[in-house]
Amino acid sequence: MGGALGCVIVDQSTVGMQEQFGKFKKVVRPGIHFVPWCCGINIAGRLSLRVQQLDVRCETKTKDNVFVNIVASVQYRAIQEAAFDAYYKLTNPRSQIQSYVFDVVRASVPKMILDDVFEQKSEIARNVEEQLEKAMTNYGWEIVQTLIVDVEPDETVKKAMNEINAAQRSRLATREKAEAEKLLQVKRAEAEAESKYLSGVGIARQRQAIVDGLRESVVAFSHNVPGTSAKDVLDMVMVTQYFDTMKEIGASSKNSTVFIPHGPGAVGDVAEQIRNGLLQGSAGTPR
Template sequence: MVGVLIVLVIALLPIISGCFIITKQQKVQILETFGKYSGFRTAGLSMKLPWPIQIAVATVDLRIQEIAETVEIKSKDNAFLCVPVKVQVKVIPEKVKDAYYALDNPWSQILSYVVNQVRAKASSMTMDEIFSGKSDFEAVVETELKSTFEEYGFAVVNVLVDDPQPSDQLKEAFEKVLAAQRDKDAAVLEKEAVRERLVGRAEAEAESLRLKAKGYADQRNTMAEGNSKAIAVFCEGLNIDHALALKFFEGWDMRDAVREAAQGEGNTVLIPVEMGGMGRMAADLEALKGIGK
């Protein structure tokens, strides 16, 4: 009798153990009774009908899942960019049945929808608007996903769009544009430097001429003032008129000029007639001597 009971217990043990199901935290298990959905079990120890009547066909994760994809887009102004997009989605616990049975491959289908939405939005924006309008992508994708996939049991938690990256062709074009701009800026700076040098040189020359002119004017004024005083003293001392004194000084200047020109060996000095001869200088001296007596 005991042996029969033991055999019976051993025979029924698999059936009894099949009536219990253990589900991990943040997961649910889908149950089917003879192939038909018959509910789900949440975390912990649960009861179910033994196999083959009722079977746990799948485990659904309730945690937030992240789908990431770099989407190649074409802007309204024909610029090709790559936009990194991340979508955070989770299964709605009350809609586990829809999340499991409605979509064949939910994550792939959600990703395809995201790609289509991003490309559609990008085609209506210029490249500058795309770079400055990441929030537009996020808002459009999040709104469309929520309205489309909530009925399938998926909740969109967040949509993140990173900085768009230009394609290799666009990068090369940007580099050419930047290089051309740098060359243009360098040419403008060089032109400005040349202009500054020319202006500075002209201003320096103008200042130099002004100073030279002032120096010449000051020199003439000084010489005129000195000559005027010398003639006045000369005329007062000898009691002669200014015209005769001027002739004397003219001869004096000529003698100094002749003396300077005759310095050195082999120099020949020519005295023009219109400037007065040596006899004239002698006559002027004699006249001055007579007046002095």
Template sequence: MNFLFGDGWILTAIIVVVVLLLLPSMIVITSQQNVKLIETFGRFSSVRRAGLSIKLPWPIQTATSNFSLRVREIAEDVGVKSLDNAFVVVPIRVQFAVRDGGEADAFYRLEDPDAQIRSYVVNQVRSTASGMTFDDLFRSRDAFETDVETTLAQRMSEFGFKIENVLVDDPQPSRELREAFDRVIAAQRLKEAATNEGEALRIKQVASAQAEGESLRIRGEAYAAFRNIIAEGNAEALTKFTAKTGLTAKNALEFFISVNEMEAVTTAAQSGGRVVFVAGSAKDGIEPALFGALTAAEDEPERSIK
């Protein structure tokens, strides 16, 4: 009886010792924002989330190390060739995380998730950019981000990951392309400046021509009004003259012409002119006394034309 009791005690002690030895391998402690995957004889069987849990002892079941569920980011400067053969560098950042239910795929299917996701990002960015022109990369950056994000989300979902966000900065053209764009912009600015200067000159010339035309019109109207006043005055004078002298209008006009010519000759002689022009029609109608004054004036000039 004592022998049996002694054997039972020893067996119990052995069991307790074994349990104590195996207990650490049965406890699974998972950190926050992490998971651990449980393998039964090397095959995946379950996922343990943050907190304390129990599994079968080793070597029946084993637990992997903490597998992070945090959002990670990949930053890459992707060199691409656009549809119009422009070589640019597209700075891109992709934020991704393990999707719910995809822990096993994310852990087992990709040996190096960061490197392999980076490869997918580079390939997808180049594929998308190759169908867009250089201007489209700038103007349609949101569409570019959406296209890349949608395609990556579909492909990476197969590997247990979800794409949180895709951020694309302004594409950076090569030095040669920047210089070419600078020359194009400079040429456009020079063209615009020349166009503006030409337009300003045209406006100035049009304004000057309009002002000159307005001036000529005003002077013409003034001259016409002046001529009308003279004509009306002459007509009135001629009417009164013919009424008092009884001469015909023709004789009166010839008389006025003779008077004007004699006044012109007298004015020229009094001014000390060197050359005197005498109309032929005035010679016969000049009175003898006035003709004598004209002859005396002709002695002083060097030359006289009759």
């Protein structure tokens, strides 16, 4: 009905291209417009001023001969003041943008190794945006933003990268485990050395206490029984200890059979051996 009456509505964020007999006349803004078709005037087309997005997938090769798919996301819009250029100069702006993205990506990525491609995505996006801005502004289009949203190596390359990463982490874990085991062994050895040292100190103190006790007993007995020498007292003490030991062995039912020299002469030998051992322990013990 509106077309029959010569009325045309242009939506918000859109401009229309008004022509008369096929020649551009003016840009019409959003709203209702009287277009007398009988005079050869019509709206040849409409141009959206909204931000649009184009995702471009480009396959290229890196410096280390790895094929990757680079996905670039370009956000662009028509410049209202240059609506004539945006509508008439390019037949397909999306195809033009895609061509420039291909050109920049395939010129930048082959200079980088694969790891650098992942690390320098923002640099690649900036190069694409700068190149597009220079080219598309002349055609009435503004590049709002360009992003490299994905870098996809070949599946076998991704698998190899994961295996390398896993091997590195495994090697690091093995090294850390070995260091922990080494530290544990060192601490265990230090603890064992400290334990042996303390045990030796305890044994030395025990022997010293025995020697001191025997010496005091010998001295006390010598004073109380005149005419006895220290050797006689020590022999008597050793004999007493000897018979006490024999008594304990015989009284216990859980002891195994023990064969020891026994007799009047053997007692002297045992006493001599015990006395020599105590005296040697006393001489070697620090006071």
